[in-house]
Amino acid sequence: MRIKLEKRHEPSLAMLVATPIASVILTMLIGIVVFDLLGINGFEAVVDIFLSPLLYSYKWQDVALKAAPLIIIALGLSMGNRAQVWNIGAEGQYVIGALCCAGMGIAFGQTGGFLVVLLMIAAGIVGGGLWAAVPAWLRTKYNVNEILSSLMLTYVSFQVLGYLVGGPWKDPNGRNFPATAPLADAQTLPVWPESTVHLGVLVALILPFVFWVIMARSEFGYQVRVVGSSATAARHGGFDSKRTIWATMIIGGAMAGLAGGLEFAGVLHKIDLGFASGYGFTAIIVAFLGRLNPFGCLIAGIVLAVTYVGGQMAQTSVHIPNSTAGIFQAMMLFFILASDILVRYRIRLIPSAKAAGV
Amino acid sequence: MASPARLELSGITKRFPGVLANDAVGFAVKPGEIHALLGENGAGKSTLVKMIYGIMQPDAGEIRWNGQRISVANPKAARKLGIGMVFQHFSLFEAMTVLENIALGMDAKIPARDLESRILAVMGQYGLKLEPHRIVSTLSVGERQRIEIVRALLLNPKLLIMDEPTSVLTPQEVDQLFTVLRKLAQEGCSILYISHKLNEIKALCDTATILRGGKLVDTCDPAVETSRSMAEKMIGGSLKDISRAAGRSFGAAKLAVKALSLPADGPFGTALRDISFTVRAGEIFGVAGVAGNGQNALLLALSGEATNANPASVTVDGVDVGHLQARARRGHGVASVPEERNGHAAVPIFTLADNAVLTARDRLGMVRAGLIDTKAARTYAGEVIEAFSVKATGPSAMAESLSGGNLQKYIMGREILQKPQVLVVSQPTWGVDAGAAAAIHQALVDLAATGSAIVVISQDLDELLSLCDTLAVINGGRLSPPMAVAEAKIDEIGLLMGGIHGEVAHAH
Numbered sequence A: 001m002r003i004k005l006e007k008r009h010e011p012s013l014a015m016l017v018a019t020p021i022a023s024v025i026l027t028m029l030i031g032i033v034v035f036d037l038l039g040i041n042g043f044e045a046v047v048d049i050f051l052s053p054l055l056y057s058y059k060w061q062d063v064a065l066k067a068a069p070l071i072i073i074a075l076g077l078s079m080g081n082r083a084q085v086w087n088i089g090a091e092g093q094y095v096i097g098a099l100c101c102a103g104m105g106i107a108f109g110q111t112g113g114f115l116v117v118l119l120m121i122a123a124g125i126v127g128g129g130l131w132a133a134v135p136a137w138l139r140t141k142y143n144v145n146e147i148l149s150s151l152m153l154t155y156v157s158f159q160v161l162g163y164l165v166g167g168p169w170k171d172p173n174g175r176n177f178p179a180t181a182p183l184a185d186a187q188t189l190p191v192w193p194e195s196t197v198h199l200g201v202l203v204a205l206i207l208p209f210v211f212w213v214i215m216a217r218s219e220f221g222y223q224v225r226v227v228g229s230s231a232t233a234a235r236h237g238g239f240d241s242k243r244t245i246w247a248t249m250i251i252g253g254a255m256a257g258l259a260g261g262l263e264f265a266g267v268l269h270k271i272d273l274g275f276a277s278g279y280g281f282t283a284i285i286v287a288f289l290g291r292l293n294p295f296g297c298l299i300a301g302i303v304l305a306v307t308y309v310g311g312q313m314a315q316t317s318v319h320i321p322n323s324t325a326g327i328f329q330a331m332m333l334f335f336i337l338a339s340d341i342l343v344r345y346r347i348r349l350i351p352s353a354k355a356a357g358v
Numbered sequence B: 001m002a003s004p005a006r007l008e009l010s011g012i013t014k015r016f017p018g019v020l021a022n023d024a025v026g027f028a029v030k031p032g033e034i035h036a037l038l039g040e041n042g043a044g045k046s047t048l049v050k051m052i053y054g055i056m057q058p059d060a061g062e063i064r065w066n067g068q069r070i071s072v073a074n075p076k077a078a079r080k081l082g083i084g085m086v087f088q089h090f091s092l093f094e095a096m097t098v099l100e101n102i103a104l105g106m107d108a109k110i111p112a113r114d115l116e117s118r119i120l121a122v123m124g125q126y127g128l129k130l131e132p133h134r135i136v137s138t139l140s141v142g143e144r145q146r147i148e149i150v151r152a153l154l155l156n157p158k159l160l161i162m163d164e165p166t167s168v169l170t171p172q173e174v175d176q177l178f179t180v181l182r183k184l185a186q187e188g189c190s191i192l193y194i195s196h197k198l199n200e201i202k203a204l205c206d207t208a209t210i211l212r213g214g215k216l217v218d219t220c221d222p223a224v225e226t227s228r229s230m231a232e233k234m235i236g237g238s239l240k241d242i243s244r245a246a247g248r249s250f251g252a253a254k255l256a257v258k259a260l261s262l263p264a265d266g267p268f269g270t271a272l273r274d275i276s277f278t279v280r281a282g283e284i285f286g287v288a289g290v291a292g293n294g295q296n297a298l299l300l301a302l303s304g305e306a307t308n309a310n311p312a313s314v315t316v317d318g319v320d321v322g323h324l325q326a327r328a329r330r331g332h333g334v335a336s337v338p339e340e341r342n343g344h345a346a347v348p349i350f351t352l353a354d355n356a357v358l359t360a361r362d363r364l365g366m367v368r369a370g371l372i373d374t375k376a377a378r379t380y381a382g383e384v385i386e387a388f389s390v391k392a393t394g395p396s397a398m399a400e401s402l403s404g405g406n407l408q409k410y411i412m413g414r415e416i417l418q419k420p421q422v423l424v425v426s427q428p429t430w431g432v433d434a435g436a437a438a439a440i441h442q443a444l445v446d447l448a449a450t451g452s453a454i455v456v457i458s459q460d461l462d463e464l465l466s467l468c469d470t471l472a473v474i475n476g477g478r479l480s481p482p483m484a485v486a487e488a489k490i491d492e493i494g495l496l497m498g499g500i501h502g503e504v505a506h507a508h
Helices: A012-035 A042-050 A058-080 A092-105 A114-142 A148-168 A199-217 A217-229 A229-235 A243-269 A278-291 A294-317 A324-339 B045-052 B075-081 B098-104 B112-126 B139-153 B172-185 B198-204 B227-235 B296-304 B324-330 B353-362 B374-387 B405-415 B433-447 B459-468 B490-506
Strands: A002-009 A347-351 B007-016 B019-029 B036-037 B060-065 B068-070 B081-085 B160-163 B190-194 B207-212 B215-220 B254-260 B272-280 B284-290 B315-316 B334-339 B422-426 B453-457 B472-476
Touching: A012 A042, A012 A148, A012 A278, A012 A294, A012 A324, A042 A294, A042 A324, A058 A092, A058 A199, A058 A217, A058 A243, A058 A278, A058 A294, A058 B207, A092 A114, A092 A148, A092 A243, A092 A278, A114 A148, A114 A243, A114 B019, A199 A294, A217 A229, A217 A243, A217 B353, A229 A243, A229 B353, A243 A278, A278 A294, A278 A324, A294 A324, B007 B045, B019 B045, B019 B060, B019 B207, B036 B045, B036 B172, B036 B198, B036 B227, B045 B160, B045 B190, B060 B272, B075 B081, B081 B139, B098 B112, B098 B139, B112 B139, B112 B172, B139 B172, B160 B172, B172 B190, B172 B198, B198 B227, B207 B227, B215 B227, B227 B433, B254 B296, B254 B453, B272 B296, B272 B453, B284 B433, B284 B459, B284 B490, B296 B422, B296 B453, B324 B334, B334 B405, B353 B374, B353 B405, B374 B405, B405 B422, B405 B433, B422 B433, B433 B453, B433 B459, B453 B459, B459 B490, B472 B490
Parallel strands: B019 B215, B036 B190, B036 B207, B081 B160, B160 B190, B284 B453, B284 B472, B334 B422, B422 B453
Antiparallel strands: A002 A347, B007 B019, B007 B060, B060 B068, B207 B215, B254 B272, B254 B315
């Protein structure tokens, strides 16, 4: 028996949808086996991480709050990935976005209201976009790989955050803890009554439609897809690859900045040294699990948010560390990347015939 | 049996999803015979030879080798049997030497010194001139092909498959190749020769097998047949001549190129040097030359994919466009078809409708308020498919699912139906069969008749001579003075193409 990879005539739509689902299921199965081998009830752990957050309605708002930034960041990243722009510094753009949002809030003192909150969020978008403009500039001007530059800028952003919350923006009433003063109520995002669900969740639900229209219907989305498929064909069609790199990089940063601003003004209300929680990195998994499709990102964002919330639940129920969720997330990314080949290729089993050997 | 056929196919059938690529095809190749395999694009020639060479397996039918039934599991097994193949597209590493490239392609590990002496022996035996230590990127296409031939000959093949070998050669190089092939055949090696060029088949081959739509149409003697009769068997209908209105006259200068120079694009590119020519309305201007002499750079410089600091270096209807990029030049009526279809003229993983958007969106108003009018794109793609008889499932077929010739028809149609003022095309019928080539030529003549200026860059001299009004030869990035085709002498053009190129190649 021989196993052969055969190129498909057309990419398989079924596989495009089936492989992310299979990745999640495989992750669960392997999780069960591995945890059982470690002497922990694997079934219970996997149920807690993947299902409990969905079964208990009081956990839904937690899922929504965690899904919102993941979805928003993943939308921006997947647009860049479509253009073969690999921004993996969304975490840094997220942090800078939150800082710009906070800075705008501080500038207004105790003054709040709709317009101020809007300006704060806008500042987050601009900040994240500008932070991403640095790797875009390095890539288009000096051909510096954006994977490295955007990642390195993430660590720069942590230093900026550390300086600001430990210095100029430190809360005078904060017992010397390095953190900003809690946001004035008038500067926080509107929240759904009787819940913690803020306006950003609505944004995360609307944006996939916007991105879908852009990617599937607009000339700009077309340009992004052409540049990502073939820079030579893009040039033939009159599209500027460099401008596309700039645009997608900045949009990716702006989305991460938006997510950072929303998280600050909607959930945390202050920035401390632990503000960066890994959404920017997890969103990379969301983008791939969602097949770089805006609606895919929406679903994948929810799945990943479930594992976050589930990971916290499993801490108390089966006593495994919170970081277990990270292992599951990584496993999902591993499987989705490994199964990618099935979309464009099919596996054929060729029975070994004696005649085949000459 | 006294002497069984070297290769005998019977009832070979291969089915792909939705297509019957080969339908009970059978023919025999005798030892020492040069056997032509003729057919339109999609007739199943490639599929057939891929099965002989072990790249694919037939669904039914049998292959006999020297009278014995065999099944070829893979190319390695084919080579072991004594089947060699020279592909249309070479698989060579540009930055490596001839010797290294050959060594990489060998199944058995042979020490470099032994290999070199064997290569020199093979080259001496067949008069193939090649310097083993030259870097491939400095070689002409003809020389590169010789590497592939030497690579195949080192295995002492009993059957050599040549896929469209002359499409990139000068007339002189074609003669040299034919000498080698005839010598091989005399020594008993059979040759399966795939080509569209019927006059070559008449000159070289002993037998011709013609395929159409996956079926065997005829096995005939090319010496008895005429080029026309073979072409008609191939397309299954009568071949139309290019029809031109008599006594055509040219209008005012439409495309003018003045002292156009452009630095080389990368280490393997060719710089353009001081190119000047004028194409009048209604004129078809041919650029002949051996591959790699600046044709690609010239196309990019005219289409706007490479811009020039001097706006006056390229003018269209008197308007300076030399500094403008492709999109802006399209606005001035300049359309282009580059040589490479996949990934340059078209995006392989896009549908035909999406590929219509690539170059036709502005001229045909497919974008409104930033949004693409997908219906307009589909309609236009459908029109192109219809008008140019493109074999495709429809506007939503992936570009990569089309055969090379059909994609070429689609791309040519996409530009021609936009009615450009100036059309620059490179290799318009490369890998396209006789019937489709005639249709493309007719479309170009018809477009010129409406007053467009057309530049045809081609390595196929016969094509240029039959199609163009004026001709110039590009060599080492320089363009010869234009000559009227009616007065052009083939010897002279051949010398301009090959002779001067030889000097340039040796100057490296």
